Amino acid sequence: MEPVDAQPTLRDLAAVARRDGGDAAEALLGRVRQLALRYARARLGRFGAEDVAQDVAQEVCMAVLTGLRTYDDRGLPFEAFVYSIAAHKVADAQRLLIRGPEAVADLPDGVEVTAGPEQLALIRDEASRAMALIRTLPSQQQEILTLRVAVGMSTEETAAALGMTAGAIRVAQHRALTTLRKQLTAGLDGVAS
Structure with a gap:
């Protein structure tokens, strides 16, 4: 139903x-x-x-x-x-x-009411670290994670977009996430030492 x-x-x-x-x-x-x-x-x-x-x-x-x-x-x-x-x-x-870079206006048009500089810096730092980890993956795995996680495409949609089977997408995504998990764990173990 x-x-x-x-x-x-x-x-x-x-x-x-x-x-x-x-x-x-x-x-x-x-x-x-x-x-x-x-x-x-x-x-x-x-x-x-x-x-x-x-x-x-x-x-x-x-x-x-x-x-x-x-x-x-x-x-x-x-x-x-x-x-x-x-x-x-x-x-x-x-x-x-x-x-x-491109030239931008000297003065902003108005006051922006968003997260403060410290919070934005923390968010950017975390995103930067996550993207650095993802960039260590093979390009195909990077693209699969981008489409599945960031874009929100289904396995079947991702498979069609990349010309792969849904099973191959699932396997590649699993391998990518396993690799990232190992790298993250290794990085945390290095910090704890």
């Missing part, structure tokens, strides 16, 4: 948005933006570029909206289509970030 408030799949939303536009397109883009933003934050986190992650998510939405007219449903999850666009947009953003 299906829950009463179950959300339609992205594939279903895409089909309706392609046909009718309107509310379905708005709902589709809202969910696509969430996926793209989580993915961009995970991939660009080491650069500390939240504004770039926001820009990437917006670019992904625009590309999905533009590509929706010619999108051909081949039975793969719509998330795989979104992921392929997001991966390209993030790679473009990483190249720009590596090239160097």
Whole structure:
């Protein structure tokens, strides 16, 4: 029995948005933006570029909206289509970030009411340590953890996006997490000594 408030799949939303536009397109883009933003934050986190992650998510939405007219449903999850666009947009953003900083306004527009500098520094430090550990993994395992944990894709969606079987995704994810657990334990044992 299906829950009463179950959300339609992205594939279903895409089909309706392609046909009718309107509310379905708005709902589709809202969910696509969430996926793209989580993915961009995970991939660009080491650069500390939240504004770039926001820009990437917006670019992904625009590309999905533009590509929706010619999108051909081949039975793969719509998330795989979104992921392929997001991966390209993030790679473009990483190249720009590596090239160097951009000029910014001298004064902020207003006061930001967010976490204080100390809390932000702690959060960034923890995220930086986690990302450093993840970067020690093979690139395929890094991508699997990013899609599964940061983006929230299912095993099947991740498999479709990466051209693997769901079983291979589960095995690779298990191996990646086991490796990270061992590294973390080894690091904690070194601190305790």
